Amino acid sequence: MISGRGLGHTGGTLDKLESIPGFSTTLDIDQFQQAVQNNGIAIIGQSAKLAPADRRIYAVRDVTATVNSVPLIVSSILSKKLAEGLDALVMDIKLGSGAFMREAGEARKLAQEICRVATDSGLPCNALITDMHAPLAWTAGNSLEIREAIEFLTGGPRHERLRDVVEAVASEMLVLGGVAPGRSQGRGMVQKVLNEGEAAERFSRMIAAQGGPVDLLDRPGKYLASAPIARPVFPDSPGVVSTMDTRSIGYVVVHLGGGRQRAEDNINPAVGLADLCTVGQQLDSQTPLATLHAASESDWQHAAGKLKAAIRIEQQAVEAPPVIIERFDGVSVS
Numbered sequence: 283m284i285s286g287r288g289l290g291h292t293g294g295t296l297d298k299l300e301s302i303p304g305f306s307t308t309l310d311i312d313q314f315q316q317a318v319q320n321n322g323i324a325i326i327g328q329s330a331k332l333a334p335a336d337r338r339i340y341a342v343r344d345v346t347a348t349v350n351s352v353p354l355i356v357s358s359i360l361s362k363k364l365a366e367g368l369d370a371l372v373m374d375i376k377l378g379s380g381a382f383m384r385e386a387g388e389a390r391k392l393a394q395e396i397c398r399v400a401t402d403s404g405l406p407c408n409a410l411i412t413d414m415h416a417p418l419a420w421t422a423g424n425s426l427e428i429r430e431a432i433e434f435l436t437g438g439p440r441h442e443r444l445r446d447v448v449e450a451v452a453s454e455m456l457v458l459g460g461v462a463p464g465r466s467q468g469r470g471m472v473q474k475v476l477n478e479g480e481a482a483e484r485f486s487r488m489i490a491a492q493g494g495p496v497d498l499l500d501r502p503g504k505y506l507a508s509a510p511i512a513r514p515v516f517p518d519s520p521g522v523v524s525t526m527d528t529r530s531i532g533y534v535v536v537h538l539g540g541g542r543q544r545a546e547d548n549i550n551p552a553v554g555l556a557d558l559c560t561v562g563q564q565l566d567s568q569t570p571l572a573t574l575h576a577a578s579e580s581d582w583q584h585a586a587g588k589l590k591a592a593i594r595i596e597q598q599a600v601e602a603p604p605v606i607i608e609r610f611d612g613v614s615v616s
Contacts, residue, residue, distance in 0.1 A: 283295070283324070283325045283326075283366070284325075284326055284327065284328060284332055284333060284362040284363075284365065284366055285307075285325055285326070285327060285362075286327065286328070286340060286358075287327070287542070287545075288541050288542060288549075291380065291528075291529045291530075291532030291533050291535075291536060291541070292380075292382070292532060292541075293422070293423075293424070293427070293532070293535070293541065295325060296325075296327050297424050297541075297549055297551075298424045298427050298428055299325060299428070300424075300551070301424040301425040301428055301506060301507065301551030302428060302489060302494045302495070302498060302505065302506070303494065303495065303505050304493040304494050304495065305489060305492050305493055305494040306492050306493040307325065307326050307327045307492070308326065308327065308329065309324065309326050309492065310329075310331075311331060311332065314326055314332075317488070317491045317492065320487075320491065321484065321487040321488055321491050322484060323484055323485075323487075323488045324488060324491070324492065325488070325492075326492075328340075328362065332362070332365055333361045333362045333365050335361065336357070336358050336361045336362060339354065339358065340358055340545075341545045345544075349382065350382050350383075350388075352388070352391055352392050352395060353395075355382065355392060356392070356395050356396050356399055359373070359396060360396065360399055360400055360403070360405075363400070363405065364400075364403060364405060368405060369406075369459060370405070370406045370407070370455070370458040370459050371400055371405055371406070371407040371408075371458075372407070372408050372409070372410070372451055372454045372455045372458060373393065373396050373397075373407065373408075373409040373410070374409075374410055374412055374447065374451050375389050375392055375393045375396075375409055375410065375411045375412070376389070376411075376412060376413075376414040377389040377411050377412070377413060377414060377415075377607060378413055378414035378415035378416075378528060379414065379415050379526075379527050379528045379529045379530075380414035380415070380416075380417065380528025380529050380531070380532060381414040381528075386411075386607075389411050389607075390411065390608070390610075393409040393410075393411055393608075393610045394409075394610060396409055397409050397610050397611070397612035398612070400612060401612040401613065406458055406612060406613075407458075407612040408454055408458055408609070408610060408611055408612050409609070409610040409612070410447075410450055410451060410454065410606060410607075410608070410609050410610075411607040411608040411609075411610075412447050412450075412605055412606055412607060413443075413603055413604065413605045413606075413607055414528055415525070415526070415528060415561075415603060416443070416525075416526040416528060416560060416561045416602070416603075417443075417526065417528055417531060417558050417560075418441070418443050418444050418447060418605070419441045419443070419444040419558070420439075420441050420556060420557055420558050421554065421555060421556045421558065422531060422532065422534075422535050422540075422554050422555045422558065423535050423538075423540045423551075423552075423553055423554015423555060423556075423575065424540060424549065424551040424552075424554065425506040425507045425508070425551045425552050425554075426554045426555070426556050426575065427554075428502070428506055429502055429506055430556075431485075432482075432485075432498070432499055432502050434448075434476075435476065435479075435481050435482035435485055435499070436479070436482050436499055437477070437479075441560075443560070443602075443605045446605045446606060447605055447606070448472070449469050449472050449473065450465075450469075450606050452468070452469075452472040453465045453466075453467075453468030453469040453471070453472055454468070454609075455468075456468035456471060456472070482499060485499070486498065486499050506551075507550075507551045507552035508552055508575075509550075509552040509553050509554075509575035509576055509577060510576075510577065510578075511574075511575070511576045511577070511578065511579060511581075511582050512556075512573055512574070512575045512576075513573065513574060513582065514557070514570035514571075514572070514573045514574070515570055515571045515572055515573075515574050515586045515589050515590065516565075516567060516569075516570050516571065517565050517566075517570075517571055517590070517593075517595050518590065518595075519595065520564075520565060520566040520567070520595075521564075521565060521595035521596055521597050522562065522563065522564055522565070522595065522596055522597065522598065522599060522600050523559050523560065523561050523562060523563045523565060523593060523594070523595060523600070524561065524594045524595065524596040524600045525561065525593075525594045526559075526560075526561060526592065526593050526594075527592040527593070530588065530591070530592035531555070531558075531589065531592050531593075533588070534555065534585050534588045534589050534592065535553070535554050535555060537581075537584065537585060537588070538550070538553040538554065538574075538575075538576055538577070538581055538585050539553050539577060539581070540553045540554045550577060552575060552577070553575050553576055553577055553581075554575050555572040555573070555574060555575070555589070556572065556573045556575060557570060557572055557573045558571075558572045559571050559572065559593065560602060561600060561602040561603070562599070562600045562601055562602040565595065571589055571590065571593055572589060574586055574589065
């Protein structure tokens with residue numbers, strides 16, 4: 283995978299991985315190819331030789347008000363994917379308050395265009411539209427998300443929404459790659475490698491191959507940064523979580539120092555949110571909105587107010603929306 287960095291309210295895969303001490307996302311092409319051959323997986327960023335134009339264009343999209351431009355999103359994504367020499371591609375298109383695409387029509391257009399351009403370029407491609415009107419997991423913030431990923435892979439608690447997206451995207455990949463005869467069989471294969479530890483082993487091998495600690499999965503607390511202040515934020519009154527403004531929650535992390543508003547901004551990997559509530563969850567004086575990890579007391583106080591404003595509490599029961607919204611087959615839109 284050739285990935286990018288976080289900008290605005292969105293987190294970046296490279297930023298999360300670089301919260302792991304020693305992990306390098308700047309492998310040269312030979313090292314990248316060798317890592318994939320040896321371990322079946324590698325994740326890096328753009329370079330002067332890998333999708334160089336996208337690297338420059340991406341850095342100015344925020345200041346040119348073109349972050350949401352569908353043609354630029356399509357060209358940015360596929361410039362990297364086509365450069366990787368993939369056999370097939372499955373895209374997870376986010377829809378909702380926490381996504382670039384906030385309207386269903388925009389998300390459908392993006393899914394259709396990515397599938398069409400990829401297929402026309404000789405790359406089989408399917409897409410899923412998934413819900414981002416609420417956070418996908420219990421954490422938001424770089425080191426915190428790596429901790430949750432490790433727990434997910436090593437048999438710890440698995441957030442239902444995150445599990446559903448992982449299984450749906452991975453099973454789609456297995457079908458498109460000719461490994462599984464159907465999505466249900468593919469989902470069973472995904473569950474098997476998760477439950478038996480094979481997925482965790484692959485992740486561990488990738489971390490070590492790219493310069494990270496060989497025992498990260500065994501001792502994450504030894505390596506992943508922790509914030510000096512970590513306290514829960516409780517609702518002003520008990521009730522049920524009815525809506526969550528995911529974009530605003532993302533900016534809570536940014537203002538804590540865990541994200542960037544400009545490409546040159548530095549990131550504090552330790553700060554963010556853990557134990558995030560979910561839509562439909564009952565909250566009271568014992569169940570917080572989240573645990574807020576901050577670098578200072580003033581940061582904690584400011585972020586706590588912003589977090590409360592981003593989450594609506596009501597008295598009646600609310601049902602969480604499905605996380606898998608729609609599926610697109612590249613063959614049918616080309």
